[in-house]
Amino acid sequence: PGRRFIAAMARLAEYRGSFLLLVLPILAVQFGLRRFFPEEHNWADFFYLMYFFVLGHVLCADERFTRAVRRDWWVALIGGVAAFAAVTIMALSGDEIDVPEAPRTLGDHGFWALVTLNALCWTAFFLFVGMRFLNFSNRWLQYSQEAVLPFFVLHQPVIVVIAYFVVQWDAGIPVKLAAVMMGSFAATVGLYELDATLRLRRATGC
Numbered sequence: 001p002g003r004r005f006i007a008a009m010a011r012l013a014e015y016r017g018s019f020l021l022l023v024l025p026i027l028a029v030q031f032g033l034r035r036f037f038p039e040e041h042n043w044a045d046f047f048y049l050m051y052f053f054v055l056g057h058v059l060c061a062d063e064r065f066t067r068a069v070r071r072d073w074w075v076a077l078i079g080g081v082a083a084f085a086a087v088t089i090m091a092l093s094g095d096e097i098d099v100p101e102a103p104r105t106l107g108d109h110g111f112w113a114l115v116t117l118n119a120l121c122w123t124a125f126f127l128f129v130g131m132r133f134l135n136f137s138n139r140w141l142q143y144s145q146e147a148v149l150p151f152f153v154l155h156q157p158v159i160v161v162i163a164y165f166v167v168q169w170d171a172g173i174p175v176k177l178a179a180v181m182m183g184s185f186a187a188t189v190g191l192y193e194l195d196a197t198l199r200l201r202r203a204t205g206c
Contacts, residue, residue: 010062017075019068023120026051030112035102048116052123059127066131073128080121087114150192158191159184 012018029051033044059065069076090111103109134141162183166176 006058006061009058010064013062013064013068017072019072019124020075020079020117020120022055023117026116026120027113030116031103031109034112038102052119055123069124069128070131073125073132076121076124076128080118080125083114083118083121087111087118090114147189147192150195151188154191155184155188158187162187 012021026048029047030044033047037043037045059069090107103112159180163180166179166183169176169179
């Protein structure tokens, strides 16, 4: 099911820069849902992130998509840099853009359009980087492939717990940021290794 639709999309991917059209469905999500669910981690964010999850499966469904990613990496890089620069300028210009609120003005919609384009372009670019420079295997990559999902699940509560204590320090923001980043990384890896060791012991009966 859906093979005809994917094949039609893959034919479009044969044109240079056509992957930018993938931003249109997600813009529909942003503009259609964010006015009703502006809060973070609400339905707008859910479908926004789910789009990228589904897109990952679609891009692997036809080799013409992966060829397009390799071919148009520079388009993605330029688009990502331009969108990020524009969002930064808007954020620093003093314009009234209330991110937690529903978009209302033309500036609000432009901001969310740039944020969405920025996400798509950098996703495509780093996919190219992985395809180009990580097209091999070693023990570190194998370890990372096995650890990535547990690491993702564990890191958020670890960050919250460590940050709860760090924010109370009498120190500057750079010190606190470094402590949270390094501490949460070390603690998450430690928890993953502890879990892996316990599972290995149960499996071997040791």
